[in-house]
Amino acid sequence: MTKERAIRKDENVLASSLAELQIVTSSTARNLTLARTERGLLGFELPAAVRFYQQMMLIRLVEERLLDLFSQGLLFxxxxxxxxxxxxxxxxxxxxxxxxxxxxxxxxxxxxFIAYSGEVEGLIAEIMGRVTGICGGRGGSQHLCFRNFHSNGIQGGIAPVAVGSALARKDEGAVAVVFLGDGTMGEGAVYESLNLASVFAAPVVFVIEDNEIAQTTPKHLTVSGSIVARAEPFGVRTFAYDGNDPIAIYELAQEAIGYVRAKSRPCWLYLRTERIGPHSKGDDTRPAERLEQARARDPIPPMRRRVANADEIDAYCLNVVDRAVESAAAAALARG
Ligand SMILES: Cc1ncc(C[n+]2csc(CCOP(=O)(O)OP(=O)(O)O)c2C)c(N)n1
Incomplete structure (x- = not known):
């Protein structure tokens, strides 16, 4: 093949990929209407304790089902x-x-994502690689994009993007929130972001979910000093909580987000938490007693005791997940 023909062939491949991408993008865009968002699933009309329990159960049941679907080879x-x-x-x-x-x-x-969107069906379909997924089945588990929600698997890579988005939307009174783990405290981009967020007065909330482990590496082997104290030298106010009560976290987050919005300043919201499941699938190397400690802080049982109709909510959430899996399984494969 001559060089010119090879280039033309590449251009054709690129053009057809772009056309395909455009189809996926426009069909996805059609799906992103508020009407499709199953806001009812998030229980906006319910009292806080019931609403939070329902949302936590939805997340738990979706994720347990994902692990099951993975072991059956049904995820992309x-x-x-x-x-x-x-x-x-x-x-x-x-x-x-x-x-x-x-x-x-x-x-x-x-x-x-589920707490933001209530899009259980769109998420499951996405991870099963189906065209009905919220990103047309192309993003998968780690690369979600829906309304103002974005995720990316590169540790720390989202921190500078969050700061930029906070600055871009500051005039509209918007706040950006970025979720980071303790294992991401070694990424330089996190500190560059903290610095610029402070210097440029970006309304961004850095949420640190400290579960004391990164994949299989315990925190003490890689993270020096105090994570709670990290932001203060940048002139960034810190809010911290150690526990598993969603209502307490909600109240603290309200205070933190209220501060960021009112002052147009960044903040550092530190949450000490526990990962009960594996890092990914079947890759938990922690000793039994450490896992026992983690399970003792499971946030669901204490909330369950505070909710009178927990059985009813569990049955409702289970039904939602069953229906979502059935409907995703019936949809076409994005790469099929
Ligand atoms: C830059 C980069 N390095 C390595 C990885 C591989 N990796 C994915 S998750 C993870 C551990 C992250 O730990 P942490 O930030 O504590 O979050 P957690 O998994 O505990 O939620 C690693 C090393 C990655 N995704 N990005």
Missing amino acids: GTTHTSIGQEANAVGVINALDRDRDIVWSNHRCHGH
């Missing part, structure tokens, strides 16, 4: 679950203005 790509960390997602996301604020999440994003 990998997946990371936030089992044990649901209170953070529910507490922080419910304190946001979902229509105005911007969320930047990471590889462990399903809980944040």
